[in-house]
Structure formats: structure tokens, C-alpha cells
Amino acid sequence: MAELAIDAGFLRRYAGLPRPVQRAVDAAILKFAEHTHAGLHLEKLTGARDPKVRTIRVSDFWRGIVVALGSAKYLLHDVLPHDDANDYAVSRIFSVNQVVGILEVRDQVGIEEFARTLPDAPPTEGLFDQASNRDLERLGIDPDLIPLLRRINTEPQRESLCRLLPEIQSDVLSGLASGMSTAEVWEELSERIIAGRDFGGVDADDLEAAARRTPDRFKFVDGPVELAAILARPFDLWRTFLHPTQRDVAHREVYSGPALVTGSAGTGKTVTGLHRAVFLAGRLPDDGSKVLLTTFTRALADALGKQLYRLTDDPAVRSRIDVVSIDKLAYEIVTQSRKRVTIAEDDVQDPLWAEAAAAGPTYQSRAGRVTRFSGAFLRREWEQVVLAQQLASMEAYRDAQRGGRGEGLRAAQRDQVWAAMHSVAAQLAKKGLRTHTQLADEAAEIVRRSTPPYRHVVVDEAQDLHPAQWRLLRALVAPGPNDMFLLADPYQRIYDNHVSLAQLGIQVRGRTRRLTVNYRTTHEILDLSVRVLNGDSVLGLDDQDDTLRGYRSVTHGGTPEVNAHTDRDGELDALVERVGTWLEQRVEPHAIGVAARTGNLVKTISRTLSEAHIDVADDRRGIDGVRVTTMHRMKGLEFQCLAVFGLDAGTLPAPNAVTSAAEDPHSHRQDLQRERCLLFVALTRARDVLYLSHTGAPSTLLPAVTP
Numbered sequence: 001m002a003e004l005a006i007d008a009g010f011l012r013r014y015a016g017l018p019r020p021v022q023r024a025v026d027a028a029i030l031k032f033a034e035h036t037h038a039g040l041h042l043e044k045l046t047g048a049r050d051p052k053v054r055t056i057r058v059s060d061f062w063r064g065i066v067v068a069l070g071s072a073k074y075l076l077h078d079v080l081p082h083d084d085a086n087d088y089a090v091s092r093i094f095s096v097n098q099v100v101g102i103l104e105v106r107d108q109v110g111i112e113e114f115a116r117t118l119p120d121a122p123p124t125e126g127l128f129d130q131a132s133n134r135d136l137e138r139l140g141i142d143p144d145l146i147p148l149l150r151r152i153n154t155e156p157q158r159e160s161l162c163r164l165l166p167e168i169q170s171d172v173l174s175g176l177a178s179g180m181s182t183a184e185v186w187e188e189l190s191e192r193i194i195a196g197r198d199f200g201g202v203d204a205d206d207l208e209a210a211a212r213r214t215p216d217r218f219k220f221v222d223g224p225v226e227l228a229a230i231l232a233r234p235f236d237l238w239r240t241f242l243h244p245t246q247r248d249v250a251h252r253e254v255y256s257g258p259a260l261v262t263g264s265a266g267t268g269k270t271v272t273g274l275h276r277a278v279f280l281a282g283r284l285p286d287d288g289s290k291v292l293l294t295t296f297t298r299a300l301a302d303a304l305g306k307q308l309y310r311l312t313d314d315p316a317v318r319s320r321i322d323v324v325s326i327d328k329l330a331y332e333i334v335t336q337s338r339k340r341v342t343i344a345e346d347d348v349q350d351p352l353w354a355e356a357a358a359a360g361p362t363y364q365s366r367a368g369r370v371t372r373f374s375g376a377f378l379r380r381e382w383e384q385v386v387l388a389q390q391l392a393s394m395e396a397y398r399d400a401q402r403g404g405r406g407e408g409l410r411a412a413q414r415d416q417v418w419a420a421m422h423s424v425a426a427q428l429a430k431k432g433l434r435t436h437t438q439l440a441d442e443a444a445e446i447v448r449r450s451t452p453p454y455r456h457v458v459v460d461e462a463q464d465l466h467p468a469q470w471r472l473l474r475a476l477v478a479p480g481p482n483d484m485f486l487l488a489d490p491y492q493r494i495y496d497n498h499v500s501l502a503q504l505g506i507q508v509r510g511r512t513r514r515l516t517v518n519y520r521t522t523h524e525i526l527d528l529s530v531r532v533l534n535g536d537s538v539l540g541l542d543d544q545d546d547t548l549r550g551y552r553s554v555t556h557g558g559t560p561e562v563n564a565h566t567d568r569d570g571e572l573d574a575l576v577e578r579v580g581t582w583l584e585q586r587v588e589p590h591a592i593g594v595a596a597r598t599g600n601l602v603k604t605i606s607r608t609l610s611e612a613h614i615d616v617a618d619d620r621r622g623i624d625g626v627r628v629t630t631m632h633r634m635k636g637l638e639f640q641c642l643a644v645f646g647l648d649a650g651t652l653p654a655p656n657a658v659t660s661a662a663e664d665p666h667s668h669r670q671d672l673q674r675e676r677c678l679l680f681v682a683l684t685r686a687r688d689v690l691y692l693s694h695t696g697a698p699s700t701l702l703p704a705v706t707p
Helices: 008-015 019-033 082-091 108-116 133-138 143-149 155-162 167-177 182-190 207-212 224-232 234-240 244-250 269-281 298-311 315-319 326-335 346-358 375-389 394-399 411-430 436-448 467-476 523-532 568-584 599-611 665-683
Strands: 003-007 053-057 062-070 073-081 092-096 103-107 218-220 259-263 291-294 321-323 362-364 370-372 456-459 484-488 512-515 561-565 592-596 627-630 639-644 686-695
Touching (some): 003 008, 008 073, 019 073, 062 082, 073 207, 082 108, 103 167, 108 155, 207 218, 244 269, 259 269, 269 321, 269 456, 298 321, 326 436, 326 467, 375 394, 375 436, 375 467, 436 467, 523 665, 523 686, 568 592, 592 599, 599 627
Parallel strands (some): 259 484, 592 627, 639 686
Antiparallel strands (some): 062 073, 362 370
């Protein structure tokens, strides 16, 4: 049997092929894997730049591109229409990067054609003048490419060239062009040398060894059973591939204490966390020791559980990992100590806070009007100041710091605000109700009375956790090596929680890693998404400014599409047509997502799609289909094709989520930024295709889309 490796890029392509073509591909690959490729017309092409590149016949119209890695070892690289496959095969060269030792592919014909479009003489100021030839070679740039780089002086020229280059070389040039120094680019590049190993000299002719050093892109298949399983759900497997920088972070043997991994959307924090959990669980003794993998919401925890199941089929490893949301975990801990706990959900709390506001404290607006604080203000003050700092008295509240809470309150106002907050808390207590935040602190107290139940804790979406939840997490694992592995992005903070880990006794200084390369979203989608944000730096969990400097995508695709409608029915009809088109193109239903700002819009969209005989995912009923959910519930998910619906001026930002500028200008700015972050989260769930729509005037948060 021929040994076969599959390119992650092939899985992306295969997932979008029409079903009949997929079946033809399945048959061709299985025959090929059985070493009967002679009957499939494995062909060398005349004029090919690389003699190792062959094609195999899939059908009359489709051909597979195969690379000979060595004796009876082949790489299935892609499947394309016949003429496209031939053009691709004759123009590409597969080689070994002499710095990081991995397998690369470049469009040699395209590079030669690009070179002919440039002036022969180098420009006065080149785009890469800050890097010497030696620097460029040390960063893995092909020496033959360097003279061409000296003739480039514009960003469009760089983008055109980077589309033709291997991923790492393209990424190096993108990093230099984004303002990173050669030292910063080298630091990032060195992390891609798997586990920091010295390969002892790279054999430029050993493509098989190079492919095995590239597990982020190439998967060697054990046999026909594993091959069939891969082809059954290609999009799912593609999501579990680990890139070298992520692998180094996830598979590090020892962190001396809590470790923090930051990075914006698409940089692979979640998959890194999953691999870290599996890595740690695989090293636990068989004595009941466990890893906790947790996150902010139950929906995110459910998604993590499904991804974990796909990542490892080892029952022993799976049994050592508890995947549960932090709220559910707190509930379970408390209910084990007493018979019943009733949670005060929003529908219970909101009327109480509104009632307290109606009879509560006032402030004088900048216009000179005397106005009452809103119920939303009082609730946030209680959650973000009182519960966050565990304040038990009016005196303690008078002296408390209110960082991030906007305008200062005079002593008399604090007394009035405290009285209003205390009245709501007393009503909740009288009814035997607890909030999730209160429950977290109660659970932490219970855990502290016994031995910590976990050896390791892995936390995804850490930027959204409340201080009370951090106190619980700290209690769940004893301080020490590899105790906490935290994944966060302050640019995706969509709740009010602003936390300093150091103040909570979680020290991460010296153990922080930042991921900057977006492997999910195309450059075009990422460009639009980043423009949603205002460009300011934000404060991270480690009390350091976090910026988007160096954040970039390594793939290109189509421009996001924005559709304007005069009425909601028209917008819904267009959405049905678009989702139907994606399904006709054989995009897997679970690889399609639809996001909206409000729950009411989600209900309307779900009903409309169902009436059009399009299955909508329903986890409770076990129905697989198109995922329709709110922007908040998009956290941690990704989709091959995504529609973001209802981006109207009156819907986003949500009026009830933004504090009046008259009441508190600082909170108003914070709320708007949170809405920006929410839209950023939604847009960056798209991998290949992003479709946007609105009725009437578009949201002021939505940037203009340029073709």
C-alpha cells in the first residue's frame, strides 16, 4: 500500500466540492492508497517546473494533484478542474525551507511573470530596506528571491508577490511590511521550529522528512479506515490542525506557573487550548487526576467538548478531561453542598433593578438636568464593583476604587447608590435567589475547604470572566507548574468584566505568549473586521497594553459582500437565497453560520429558513444544520460561509446595551467599544465567505466595504 499524506488545503477544497465529485475523489484516493495508481493515469506533465509533481484522473473534468515525497510515499495536495490542475501542476515547485526545515510550495511561473512587471532598477526606497540580505536569508527567504524583493517599494506589489510564495516566506514579508523589526519577525519564526529542535542540517532533497516536520499542514494517513473517516468530515479535521507556533505553545513540557496566551480572532487560541488539555491529560497518572477545560458560556463549553472528541479518540485521555462552563461548574459544586439553588436570571433581575432605579439616586447631567441612574447602571455597579471586590458594607463601598466605571461618584451619591443596590440584593436573598457571580464566590469558599480537585486548568475566552469566577478557578487547582493555561483576547471582550490577574493572585509575568497570525480568516475579511475596531490599544489581563500590531492573515479570498434592503422581508428572502446557494454548492450545513444581534432576529431567521425547507441546527433535538445564533453565542465558533444579518442603524449598537452619554460619558464610550468588539467577533467567525445585510440605514459601526 502506498503511504499517503493529505494536505490541509485539500480538505478545505474537498469540503466545498459537489457531492458527485466528492464520491469520485473518494474512489480515486482509495484506489491510489491501495497502490493501484497506475490505473489512475499518474502523469508527469511536460514543461513542469517540478518533476515531483504529478496528476491523477478523478473524473473526465477533475484531476488530483499529487507530489512524490519518496519511495511509495505521496502527498495529495489538491483537486481541481482538469485544465486548472494542469496549469497548477506545471507552475509549482515543492521545496524544503532551509531555516525551519518544512515543506513549502511556490508558484514559480507566477513569480517569473510578476518579476517582468517590475522596473529593472531598484527604487530609491524599497519596502524591505530595513532588512539586509543576510537578515532575509536568516528569516527563511529563498536567496534567489532577494534580488526581486529589492525592486519592490509598494504594498500592492508585496501583496501580489506574497500570493505566489510559500506561507512562511509570505508571512515573514508581511511581518516586515507591517512594521515589525527583523528581530521580532525572527522571534516569531523561531517559534515555528517545532519544540525548538535543531534538525542537525536540513536535507534539501528529503521532502518526506520536511512534510513530517509540517504536521500543521500535512497529515500522514494510517490506512483506508482513517482515510474514510477524514473524508467524512473534512471541515472538522481541518479545524484541528495545529500550526508550528501553536504546537510549541501547546506542547511545552513545563510552565513554571500560570501561562497566558493572547492573540486576536483566528490565531488559533482555542485549538491551542484543546491540544494543551490533551497534552496534559496524556501525562497524568492513572490515579483519578484530572484536567479542567472551561470557558464562559455553556454553548462554548459544548463546542469545546465536540472539538475535543474529534481531536483525540483515546478513551483514557478523554476521561481525564472535564469540559464544563464555569457557571455550570459553580452550580454543581454548590448543589453538592445544599439541596437546591435557584438562579436569578435576567428576566427576574431586570424588573428589580428598574424598580430600584425609579425610586433611587439621581445625578446632574452635563446639560444641567437632574436625572436618575438607570437600572443598567446600578446592576453593573453591583456586579463590577461590589461583587468584584467582595464589598460587604456601605463603608467599604465608599472607599472602593471604581476603575473603569466612568465618572466619579460623590460620597452622598455613593450612599444612595449603595442603598439602591442593597435593596435589590436583599430582595433576591429573600426569594432564595442567587446570581451566577454570587454562586462562583460561594463555590470558591466550598472548594477551599478541601483538596483542589484538578491538577491542571485550561481556560478559553478568559477575557470575559468575572473576578469571582477567577477566584473559583484559582481555588480549583493548587499553585505550581502547569497549573493554569489561559487563553484571552481583550479585543473580543464582549461583557463588562475588566480584570487584573495579578490583583487576583494569578501571576503570569514572564509566561505570556502572543499569537499574531490569523490562520482562519482571509485578508479581505480580516481587513474589514479590524476596521470595526477604533484602533486604540486595550489593557490585557496581565495589565499590559495589547495592540493589533503584527496581526495579519496569510490567505486571500473574495471581498465581503454587503446587501442593503428597504424592508426586513426582502432581507430575509435574500438570506434564504444565499444560504440555499451555499448548500447547492455542497457546503456542509454545519459549516454555514448566520449571526444576528438579537434573540428575536434569531427566532425570525430560524423560522424563515425552516419554512424554506433548510435545516437549522438544534442541539437539543440532535438536528444538524445551518447554525443560527446571536453574535454573543458566535464566540469560539467558525464557519466556511457566514451571513451576518440585521446590521441596521437601529439594531447595532443595541440601544439597551449602551449607557446614555449624558448619564456617563465614559461608560457610553466603553459600551460602544463593547458593541464594536461584538461585531468584530461575529465577522471574524467567517473563514472563506462573508455576507452582510441590513434593512434601511446601515449601522454606524459597519465600515465601508471597498471592492
